[in-house]
Amino acid sequence: MNDNNIKIVSFLCNWCSYGAADLAGVSRMEYPADIRVIRIPCSGRMSPKFILSAFREGADAVWVSG
Amino acid sequence: MDTCIQKIREIAFQLLDKKEVERVIGFSNGTIPMATSPITIASKQDTEKLVFNSTCGLNLANYIRQQKGKIAVIAKGCDSRNIVTHIIENQVKRDQIYIIGVPCKGMINKSKIKALFEDDILKFDEDGDTLTVESSSKKETLSKKEYLRDNCRLCQHKNPVIYDILAGDPVKEQVLDVPYPDVEKIAALDADARWIHFQELTKNCIRCYACRNACPLCYCPTCFVDESGPQWVGKGQDKTDVNTFHFLRAFHCAGRCTDCGACVEACPMDINVRDFTRKLNKDAFDMFGWEAGLDQTKRPPLDAYSPDDPNDFIK
């Protein structure tokens, strides 16, 4: 993997950031393609296990957004 | 501490004699010197088996959950804070336990003493601040102060915070200007050096889970390491799995750990597991002014919301 190919695992709340991501998409806004989105039903679903799991499987960074 | 055990036996005898409690949880001598083990006593004749000295480093608060009937438990300063935590977390009811508080002068670091001897220790005696340790080849007289466990050295709550009866006079509490020197020492390193420090720390871990079993906080019916669907952590000694285990276990104790040192005491590989938990204790103290188990009426910071909670980390 080179430096230009990073993976940011993003846990996005269905109602907040996932909606924002959707809106950014339909508005045709441009943003870096480094994020891999995982939709969670609510930020309350988040667990430290998820963050560690993401790192274990090779994520370069983790982003949690509500 | 010899006077202390007489008092403990007396109290236990009275309690069992008057049938105020069904059982007393305390320490008894183990099969080898310096290895005291927890014991449950149900008859007054057995109270002679109870001992209490500087080798009783395990945390008896671990054994008070899911007991039937009223029980008495012997509690050092840190144990009593764990009992408070149990009461807050609804693991035990206050009126179900009778707490025999013991003002604690610190427990000894057994591995440090064992390291002085090449052969097995055959005899261990304690008189005030003097320890006499004997093996087949030599005899050492040690000052207890120099062989205290690291957590006891930094302990600021030696007296039980909650008790029904005290088995000794309260001891003087120490107040430290720098309560977390060990955490600051690690924090002063750069990221890679810290990573190496923790790699070195956990490299001997055999995943026996003694730290988890000795810990009074680790009472989940199914621990995350034992979950299999999904399996969050591998079972082997892979270094990532070992790190994940220690990291998550420490994180589950955030704002709850009383630094009783039972995890380190139980570790067969002498890993200082406290390096993980201490950082969280420091954070809880710095961010919320919180030390676990001091007040029955307060909710722990991680389970209550307050508009003043620090939130600088959120963009």
Place this chain on the structure above:
Amino acid sequence: MGNLLEHMGIERDRIHFSWISSAEATKFVDVVKEISNKVRALGPNKKLVKDYN
């Protein structure tokens, strides 16, 4: 969580938390750019990654 990871030697910029309303597409884009830049500056993560081989 971030603090303990940092204490263990994982760089602070590898873990991010944010709060974005579903109407804030511009903020979303800004945050993605910011995070992406920070992580690119750090390069790939080698710590805490499980080696399955």
